[in-house]
Amino acid sequence: MKTVRHSEQSLRTALISKNPALVSQYEKLDAAERRLMNEAFRPASDLFxxxxxxxxxxxxxxxxxxxxxxxxxxxxxxxxxxxREKHSIYIQCIGSLGNTRIISEEYVKWLKGYCEAFFYGLTVKLLEPVPVSATQCAFRVNENTKNLQIHAGHILHFLKKKKPEDAFCIVGVTMIDLYPRDSWNFVFGQASLTDGILF
Known part of the structure; x- marks a missing residue:
């Protein structure tokens, strides 16, 4: 098993900025927030x-x-x-996330809570879950894994049409395998930074 490690100096070079806008934001952090940020510079950190x-x-x-x-x-x-106009993260579940509706709802609740903590200050809203058929995306059965896969690009197109006016971004979530094009075996996800769409 290989581990990617970075020295404290390389971490500081990557994370510390002289940009005035970033420096002023750092100066507004309280002592506890600064301690948390400083953990990122410790290669042996339990958090990072x-x-x-x-x-x-x-x-x-x-x-x-x-x-x-x-x-x-x-x-x-x-x-x-x-x-002010674009301040909400919308989560769109596609297909079931668990074996039962209760399990799916529990997963979504955890995901919403995580997003609210990680993207502090933004509102996280859940859209009504939809079946895969509602997306009208292409699909295939992977030759190697025999798993059903859905076309990630087609899902992005579907999410773009569903994105509400006040959305900072819309995030699609599914437990179904993805592929971006016929020549690819799989993909973990896909996004459009300009459109604020992630899947």
């Missing part, structure tokens, strides 16, 4: 552990990507920020 690769089929091993520091992320022109 190293990434463990279980096999060569893990995404980061088979699809290498250039690293992105926080400064690059913050300055990215395609990065959207919430506003």
């Amino acid at each position: 552990g190293p990434i463990v690769l279980h096999s060569q089929s893990d995404w980061i091993a088979s699809h290498p990507e250039p690293p992105q520091g926080f400064e690059e992320f913050f300055s990215d022109p395609s990065r959207k920020t919430p506003s």
Whole structure:
């Protein structure tokens, strides 16, 4: 098993910014919030552990990507920020998330609570769950796994039409396997940063 570790110096280089807008935001944090942020700089932190690769089929091993520091992320022109008009995260469940309706509802409740904590200050709203058939997306049975897979791009198109006016973003959630195009075996998810759609 391979583990991706970063030194304290590389973490500080990636996360600390001299951008005045970011510095002013950091200065507004209270002591407890600063202690939490400082945990990110400790390689042995219990909160921010190293990434463990279980096999060569893990995404980061088979699809290498250039690293992105926080400064690059913050300055990215395609990065959207919430506003008074666009301040809600909508969650759209597609298909069942569990063996029973009660289990599905429990999963969604946990997901909503997590989003409210992680994206503090934004409103998280649940849309009425829909069956896969309502999306009218293409599907296939994977030749290797024999699992049903639905076309992620078609789901993005469906979510774009469902996105409410006050949505900062809409997030589609499903337990069904995904594929982005015929030549791909699978994909974990897909997003449109400009449209504020994630799946």
